Amino acid sequence: MSLHTQLQRRAAAGKPIRVGLIGAGKFGSMYLAQVPPTPGVHLAGIADLSPANARANLARVGWEPARTEAASLDAALQAGSTHVGEDWQALVRHPAIDVIVECTGHPIAAVDHCLEAFANGKHVVNVTVEADAFCGPLLARRAAEAGVVYSLAFGDQPALICDLVDWARTCGFPVVAAGRGHKWLPHFCESTPETVWGYYGLTPEQAQRGGLNPKMFNSFLDGSKPSIESTAVANATGLGVPSDGLLYPPASIEDIPFVTRPRSEGGVLERKGMVEVISSLEADGRRIPYDIRMGVWVTVEGETEYIRNCFEEYNAHTDPSGRYFTLYKRWHLIGLEVGLSVASVALRGEATGVAAGWQADVVATAKRDLQPGELLDGEGGYTVWGKLLPADRSLRMGGLPLGLAHGIKIVRPVARGQSLTWADVAMDTGTRAWQLRRDMEELFAPGRLKAA
Structure with a gap:
């Protein structure tokens, strides 16, 4: 039965999913923006550090003020309306809530929210993929131990890529490579919130109109978000990662099956079965026509002559050999698609992407020379960007996860372009996020943990 049909039945029975x-x-x-027209879903509560900003955003997307006048969560549940407040703990602890959508973008806080939700029997759709990147495998295990579902968010590219990989494997195709697109030139890794809009392709006026956060969008641009999302995909699917970071080969959609082949066959991959990100810009900055910048893709292999003949007979676009075929989705609609994850975890008990192992990591890397006493400002800021590395390499070097590289002090000089280690910083060891990360290192690589 389709998810939409199940939602309609929940609506007709007066038993909506309470979110x-x-x-x-x-x-x-x-x-x-998508909640009002979706049947069988009741968004009972919103917790935000600024309820006023939350209400302003509700007005921006078209909600009537009367929908959010409930004085308490209990009142909202009784009236079928939505309570807006600051108390996230009340939200995750209320027995009537079925699913928590973690959407803060703050990785350390997100870990607290997820763990508390698990402890209270709530499924979690985690939009804050930054948290998943540094401790997702253990978050997934904690959820399973609690008997709930932990999931990446559909609409964001990692879940969409996982969906394509699942399609390929379920159809019997070996996955050669999978990933997303990105607007990339090497110097973008040193971009700051002051330079982001010019590089990104938006005017400051457009950014202001959309309420866009320059630090957040700079994390998209500087390579941090592509690394974070590729980490989530690798950990969820078991695909490998490049040994020294993403390569960002430039390619049109037509050329993706050509470049996402092993190097031995003329492509860029170290081996078959890897994540990668395709650039929408040529090395000289020229825009590539019909790009995959905002989309996702998977390249599969036709192992037999019969399958390769089928590719040809049905006009499937392949590389010149006819062996490699790429299926793609050119766009992703971000938060507009999250409802699929909410329905999937609540109705089917299935995640739309979840870490199954520790394949990859994102290590904080200096954008400029850093000196003792400076504070790191995390993802998308002025000090560091995130580099994708194999998990075992990150562990051997004692790599500092990007998600924990915020508000902590440098204790020894770090050169521009150098990846940071635990020994380079005075780490705040009092957070659950830090402890979960260290527990994960112990669990997935016993005996190899470096001292903090």
Whole structure:
């Protein structure tokens, strides 16, 4: 039975999925825009550090003020309306809530929200993929131990890529490569919130109109978000990652099956079965026509002559050998698609992407020379960007996860382009996020943990 049909039946029975949203920023607002026309879903509560901003975003997406006048969560549940407040703990602890959508974008806080939700028997759709990147495998295990579902968010590219990989494997195709697109030139890794809009292709006026956060969008641009999302995909699917970071080969959609082949066959991959990101810009900055910048893709292999003949007979676009075929989705709609994850975890008990192992990591890497006493400002800021590395390499070097590289002090010089280690910083060891990360290192690589 389709998810939509199940939602309609829940609506008809007066038993909607009851959802709590933590964080009503840009991503959360996009989800909020889709809630009213979706049957069988009751968004009972929104927790945000600024309820006033949350209400402003609700007005921006078209919600009537009367929908959010409930004085408490209990009142909202009784009236079928939505309570807006600051208390996320009340939201995750309320026995009537079925699913928590974690949408803060703050990785350390997101870990607290997820763990508390698990402890209270709530499924979690985690939009804050930054948290998943540094401790997703253990978050998934904690959810399973609690008997609930932990999931990446559909609409965001990692879940869409996982869906394509699942399609390929379920159809019997070996996955050669999978990933997303990105607008990339090497110097973008040093971009800051002051330079982001010019590089990104938006005017400051467009950014202001959309309520866009320059630090967040700079994390998209500087390579941090592609690394984070590729990590989530690798950990969920078991695909490998490049040994020294993403390569960003430039390619049109037509050329993706050509470049996402092993090097021995003329492509860029170290081997078959890897994640990669395709650039929408040539090395000289020229825009590539019909690009995959906002989309996702998977390249599969036709192992037999019969399958390769089928590719040809049905006009499937392949590389020149006819062996490699790429299926793609050119766009992703971010928060507008999160409802699929909410329905999937609540109705089917299935995640739309979840870490199954520790394949990859994102290590904080210096954008410029850093000196003792400086504070790191995390993803998308002025000090560091995130580099994708194999998990075992990150562990051997004691790599500092990007998700924990915020508000902590440098204790020894770090050169521009150098990846940071635990020994380079005075780490705050009092957070659950830090402890979960260290527990994950112990669990997945016993005996190899470096001292903090």
